[in-house]
Amino acid sequence: MLSFILKRVMQSALVLVITGAIAFSMFSFVGDPIDNMLGQERTMEDVERLRAQLGLDQPIPVQYVKFLKEAAQGNFGVSYRQGREVSEIIMERAPATLELAAVSAILAVVAGIALGVFTAIRRQGLAANVIMSTSLIGVSLPTFLIGILLIYLFSVELGWLPSFGRGEVVRIGNWTTGFLTESGRKALILPAITLGLYQMTLIMRLVRSEMLEVLRQDYIRFARARGLSDRVINFRHALKNTMVPVITIIGLQLGAIIAFAIITETVFQWPGLGLLFINAIQFVDIPVMAAYLMMISVMFVIINLVVDILYAMIDPRLRVTAK
């Protein structure tokens, strides 16, 4: 098991070095940062001084190693546009995105699995068929459209929920949270649904089809023949087997929730990382873009690592080969 985890960690490190190279190459290829940082009135001296100060006069490999070293310590340099430390900006924005992503993910996973199991068990039932048909909307409508529709319905027409922003937030140390105020909680509802709907329907459909497959297996039949009740069969025997393949997809989708928060955050003007990233693109703020890219890839790598370990925990067959 340990060697298995070590191997995965090494693979993950390799992935990070490669994404690091991509992030780093943006500095060299997407325009000259010196041009961006110094205005029109600059002397050659200023340029040279800044170049030396930023280490840009050194060979590319040396710069890359330096970049990795700094990045590993969470230091991505100074934002071109805001002139502040990138890590500081990210720390400031991260709570908004993480809170939104967490709520959406919990919504997607809990509701997705519950509805998936329900529609699999009551395959013929009316409710299950209605859920299945409605879920097509979640799969087929683009996120921004869902967001706009929700805003139109609940903010414009009914006026129940705010259409943008995070509402009032409470500061706890370095973290700002919207959970503790009513306006914060209200503001969270629409973006969370928008962001989680697609993942929820996807998980639901996946759980349903996996579960139907599992329910056809001989060991389920044998469990029936042993006289076990439907509840035990469905929720103990079938569900655990269903989860084996579903966990991989859930892991990937959780990564996607954070990465795709960009669209939702734009629609709802949510002051999170996605919005930060979109603004960074508009102003070619490369340090912010690079940091965002690295952060997302670290997140994906960690999620996948956790998924692999979970996998081995659920499925004893993998545990043995991994030993």
Added chain:
Amino acid sequence: MTEPVLSIRNLTVEIPTRRGLFKPVQDVAYDIRPGEIRGVVGESGAGKSMTGNAVIGLLDDPARVASGEIWLNGRRIDNLTPEEKRAIRGKEIGMIFQDPLTSLNPLFTIGEQLVETIQLHLKVSATEARDRALALLDRVSIPDPATRFDQYPHQFSGGMRQRVVIALALCSEPSVIVADEPTTALDVSIQAQVLDLIKELASETQVGVILVTHDMGVIADTTEQVTVMYNGRVVESGSTDQVLSAPVHDYTKSLISAVPRPQVKLHRFPQVSYGGRETTFQIEDLARNWDKPEPSKSGKLVEVKGISKRFLEKSALLPSRRTYFTAVDNVSFDIKDGEVFGLVGESGSGKSTVARMIGTLLPSDGGQIQFDGEDTTVMTGEALSAYRRQIQMIFQDPFSSLNPRMKVESIVAEPLLHHKLLPPDQISSRVHELLDRVGLTRAAAAKYPHEFSGGQRQRISIARALATQPRFLICDEPTSALDVSIQAQILNILKDLQEHLGLTMLFISHDLPVVRQMCDRVGVMKQGQLVEVQDTETLFANPKSDYTAQLLKLMPRLAQLAG
């Protein structure tokens, strides 16, 4: 005479379909007394399993009991509510399924599954349930129950898993066990052990056993009473000795005569002629269109010289820490032109690995395989492709060896297209001809594999194998998944092909009677090694090695069979 524990009275099961009511079980009646083992025999689709499912109340929708009654210990159980039926299942009626590899939930330990069942039925504490589970494992002769208790199903061999399944069926001392083909998926020696265990348990605990099987050998060895089913109806019922030695019904007679005999060699396999389902086809016609293969230079088409294969068992970074499992260990034999060479042995003995190495599906880790004097293990490119055209394989499982998304026409045409053997405009007529010759109609070409029965699919496999006009055919357990009657048809096709087309064949099987009928010479494999190679008749009469003698002894004898 004791009262029956289970009594099935004129049971009819019906399934509503678009074309009206289909009745897979009609007017079936039989009794089981305590401690009695009743065999229920017939082909697949005869309604044997359906009857068993009706007894435990597990008919799949939309099948339902249309009429008749089922009585268990003096209580009528066919009209109970689903919840009441569930309460009986596992408690009063146990069930054993065919495939021990799939009957246990892979994600729970053996102990968890046992304790769960025991606690459900007996309302005892966790410790008591555990003690009982350990005693049960011990009862079904699983060595070291305390360790095995915490292991997962994949850590057990097939025979051991079937023992666990039996232990699960026995959890709450049921009065009846329905065993649906309990040993079909097992090796001969394991089969004998499991059947012995069932016999022992029946006499010891007085549990009545319904033993559903298609294997006459199992019936002869194990049961006291037998019921023969055909097409949903009971055609004959009585004591096993009587039914087997003096069958009354024509179907029973023909079924018994279709069982391959281990004692004598016949030219053709007798087929089940009852019901007029014997299909005729002309291999001779195919021979006209067939270029007779050139005789090989040395008279030996295939020469296997000291081949070995090992698989990585445990991977490690350092080569010295890796462990290997030797599947094939220094095996040598040769196959003469036009000969059928048999390879027998238990599962895991390396038979199929040898076949795959000859078929170049697996690289060998040493030794040579010469085909007509050329070493195939070093072939590449053109030479390899030419070699592969001359050999073809037929696999065991007719369900997974055909691509379910391809039509039969494309399946049979694929080798022709791949090797560019015919211009595209002639392929279709060639495919039709091939299908014709294996006894399938032209209409079959436009269908998908799932529309065919197991036997028909195996014919499609044969047609596909013949498409390239091979010189050498590798048959890896071609009939193990088939009924006796279908098996006879397929084996006869293979025999005819071999005779008329001058094919050379490697025939792999664990079924000794079949091997005796099919093969000219036989090699016996044990744990990766070739124990002995003999002419078939000599091997069966005077086995040289102890292992062969033991295998022959375990072979079900149908001494009391008529005809």
